[in-house]
Amino acid sequence: MDQTPFSKAYIIFDRVTTSSVRASVHWSKPNTGTVSSPTSTHTGQRALEPRSEEEIILGLRKHLLEAVKLRLRADVPAGVYLSGGLDSTAVAGMVSHLMKNGERLGNNPDGLKSQLHCFTVQFDRDSGYDESDVAERTATWLGANCHLVPVDEAVLAAGFEDTIWFSESPLPDLCGVGKLALAEAVHKEGIKVVLTGEGADEHFGGYSYLRLDALAEPDPSWPAAQFPESERLQMHEKLYRQVDSSGSVGRVESAERMLNGSFYGQEMAYFNFLPFASWTDLYASVPPHTALAESFSGSTRDRMMNKWHLLHTSEYISIKTFLSTFILRNAGDNVDMVHQVESRPPFLDHRVTEYANQIPPSLKMSVDPVSKTFRDKHILREAVKPFIPDEIYSRPKRSYAAPVRYPKDGPLCQLFNQLVTEENVKKLGFVDWGKAKGNLHRAFEGSDDMAFRFTLTLAQFVVLMQRFGVATCCPSPNALS
Numbered sequence: 225m226d227q228t229p230f231s232k233a234y235i236i237f238d239r240v241t242t243s244s245v246r247a248s249v250h251w252s253k254p255n256t257g258t259v260s261s262p263t264s265t266h267t268g269q270r271a272l273e274p275r276s277e278e279e280i281i282l283g284l285r286k287h288l289l290e291a292v293k294l295r296l297r298a299d300v301p302a303g304v305y306l307s308g309g310l311d312s313t314a315v316a317g318m319v320s321h322l323m324k325n326g327e328r329l330g331n332n333p334d335g336l337k338s339q340l341h342c343f344t345v346q347f348d349r350d351s352g353y354d355e356s357d358v359a360e361r362t363a364t365w366l367g368a369n370c371h372l373v374p375v376d377e378a379v380l381a382a383g384f385e386d387t388i389w390f391s392e393s394p395l396p397d398l399c400g401v402g403k404l405a406l407a408e409a410v411h412k413e414g415i416k417v418v419l420t421g422e423g424a425d426e427h428f429g430g431y432s433y434l435r436l437d438a439l440a441e442p443d444p445s446w447p448a449a450q451f452p453e454s455e456r457l458q459m460h461e462k463l464y465r466q467v468d469s470s471g472s473v474g475r476v477e478s479a480e481r482m483l484n485g486s487f488y489g490q491e492m493a494y495f496n497f498l499p500f501a502s503w504t505d506l507y508a509s510v511p512p513h514t515a516l517a518e519s520f521s522g523s524t525r526d527r528m529m530n531k532w533h534l535l536h537t538s539e540y541i542s543i544k545t546f547l548s549t550f551i552l553r554n555a556g557d558n559v560d561m562v563h564q565v566e567s568r569p570p571f572l573d574h575r576v577t578e579y580a581n582q583i584p585p586s587l588k589m590s591v592d593p594v595s596k597t598f599r600d601k602h603i604l605r606e607a608v609k610p611f612i613p614d615e616i617y618s619r620p621k622r623s624y625a626a627p628v629r630y631p632k633d634g635p636l637c638q639l640f641n642q643l644v645t646e647e648n649v650k651k652l653g654f655v656d657w658g659k660a661k662g663n664l665h666r667a668f669e670g671s672d673d674m675a676f677r678f679t680l681t682l683a684q685f686v687v688l689m690q691r692f693g694v695a696t697c698c699p700s701p702n703a704l705s
Contacts, residue, residue, distance in 0.1 A: 273445045273584045277603075280583060284576075284607040291573035292318040292419065293327060300416035302330030305406065305567070306342035306362065306370065307624055308355025310601060310608070310616055311421030311430075313362050315570055316342055317611030319419060320366045330417055340368035343410055343418070345375050345402040351627035358615070365613045373409040375402045380626065381635035385687045390562050393553035394684040396497045396677035398626035400554035404562060411563035422556060423571035426543045427580040428601040429535060429589030430621055435598055436463050436487040437538040438589040445533070449586035451593035459596055479513035482520075484528045488538035489516060492545055497681040499659035503699045520544070535585040555624070628673045637668045643683040652689055653697035655682065 275283075292315060296302065304316045320340055323329055332339045342363050346356040356372050363370030383401040391400055410418055425431050429438060439460040442450060450456075464487075483489040493513040510518070517525065528537045552558075560567040570576065583603055590602040599605075600621045609617055630636045644664050649657045660682060666675035688694065 271445055272447075277587065277606075280587060280603060281606045284579060284583070284603060285610075287573075287576050287579045288314070288570065288607060289318055289322065291570035291576050293322055294573070295417075295419055295568040295570055296322065296327055296329050298330040298417045300330055301332070301341075301414055302417040302419070303341040303343060303410060303413070303415045304368075305418050305420045306344050306359045307421070308358030308362070308616075308619070309421070309622060309624070310605065310612070310619065311424040311571065313421075313612050313616045314424070314604070314608035315419050315421050316340070316362065316366060316368065317608060318570075320368060321611050330415075340366065341371060341413065341415060342366075342368050343371045343373060343406055343413075345406055345624075346372040347375055347402070347627055348377075351629075353625060353627045355622065358619075362613055362616060371409060371413065373406050375405050375626075377630055378635050379405055381639045384636075384639060384683070385691075386562070387554070387559060388684040388687045389691050391554040391558045392688065393550055393558070394681050394688070395550050395554040396681045397554075397628075398680065399624055400559055402624075402626055403555045404559045407560045407563040407565045410565050416564065417566045417568060418560070420556075420567045420569045421571065422551060422569040423547070423577075424601065424604060425621075425623075426539055426547050427571060427577065427588075428583075428604040429539070429585070430601045430604075431542070431623075432598075432600070432621065433467065433488060433491065434535060434538050434542075434589060436460065436467060437534040438585060438598075439463060439591065440485065440487070440534045443533055443584055443586040446584035446586040449584075449590060451591075455593065459591070476511045476513045479511065479517040482517035482525045482529065483541070484532070484534055484537050486528075486534060486538045486541060489513070489541050492516065492541060497678045498685075499656045501654050501656045504654050506699055516541075516545075533585045535589060536581070628676045629671055630668060630676075632668045634668075640664060640667070640679055640683050643686045644679055648686045648689075649682065651696050652685055655685075 273280075296319065304312070304319055306312050306316050319329060323332075323340060329340060342359070344356050344359040344363075347354040360370050360372070380398050380401045383404045384398070387400045387404050388394065390404075439456060442453070442456065467487075479493075480486075480490070490513060493511075493516040520528075524540075528540075532540070556569075557567050587603040588601065590599045591597070592599070605617055641664065644660075646657055646661065649655050649660055660678070663672075663675040663678045663682075666672040667679045668676075
């Protein structure tokens with residue numbers, strides 16, 4: 225696969241003119257230019273934390289309850305998106321707790337927990353991606369109503385083009401189509417507001433790909449979590465060998481220095497599911513790793529290099545890139561509003577964000593020095609423990625994602641055969657058809673998960689081209705001279 229930034233497609237695709245493109249380098253879809261730094265930054269990596277763990281847990285619980293309580297206010301019916309994971313379960317549990325203590329959910333007049341409606345995507349049971357059984361048990365534990373929304377291959381195929389049209393953000397997963405079906409079901413029930421769990425993984429170390437950066441340097445702010453330096457280095461080296469997918473390709477020493485050696489930053493800079501045409505290299509005036517680093521302000525880069533722990537640097541990069549550009553568009557408010565549903569994520573409350581930024585990294589992603597195992601979102605699990613079932617409290621992280629394997633000649637295969645044709649791909653102009661053409665066959669006949677994600681991404685760009693009427697991309701005469 226070409227080591228080219230996924231965002232290059234936006235450089236070419238978003239800045240197209242009738243017959244040429246302008247040279248410009250951006251990390252993500254251009255909007256406001258340089259990414260700004262937060263109003264409340266992470267605590268210094270060398271500052272000793274004066275609070276006890278129990279004090280931090282109680283403080284986080286207080287801020288979370290206040291954030292959820294604020295988002296219960298509405299003069300319309302409200303509900304909750306519920307999966308089998310910690311984040312949405314925590315939100316549903318806190319809603320239930322607040323209702324039990326007299327708070328109203330939307331315009332619900334009596335505060336009865338039986339009026340709490342939870343909505344869950346139900347993928348095919350044998351797909352390996354369905355969590356509806358866990359969500360049903362959680363709803364029963366909460367005394368809430370659980371609405372299962374079946375999302376099979378036919379539903380995914382039917383909603384595919386509308387999802388990319390409304391989100392305008394290609395993502396190599398069909399999870400956004402599931403969210404579109406979920407919003408439609410919510411609308412049919414007459415509910416106008418839903419509380420969601422987005423943002424918890426970014427604030428509290430919920431992603432496995434953050435583990436390498438959590439181990440990359442000691443955490444002087446929380447000495448109790450430290451173990452011998454030699455053991456930390458051994459764990460880091462072992463994990464690095466397991467997860468590094470890009471090797472040394474594309475690494476730029478100056479960019480690594482600006483991002484303090486963030487492994488996540490390196491991986492994100494080369495996040496790519498498209499084999500670009502060779503002429504697009506004319507517009508890559510700087511390496512993607514450098515483009516990512518330079519998209520942040522100088523003051524932010526200074527904090528990354530001199531103040532923040534590497535886990536906090538990578539959390540910041542994740543929030544400013546993948547969360548805002550992909551998750552909140554493809555599987556968030558963009559698709560919810562298609563059906564006039566307002567989604568409210570309490571974990572992105574600014575007070576919760578400010579508090580999370582002051583929590584020591586070792587309390588977010590904790591490491592057992594004996595078993596050498598990680599516990600993602602440790603501090604969050606402890607803060608929401610009173611509101612969730614034991615099953616969820618102990619359950620490992622599983623991201624919301626859609627299945628990737630489908631039969632030949634099924635609805636998705638037929639749809640992609642119509643979209644990913646030689647004619648359509650050559651009309652895009654910035655993708656090499658010779659490198660792309662074999663993936664469609666491998667996606668459905670070879671059970672190749674990466675080939676499916678590639679084909680899915682390419683099909684999304686084709687839909688955007690067709691619906692927006694984008695002309696074929698080609699290099700400008702000045703670029704060739």
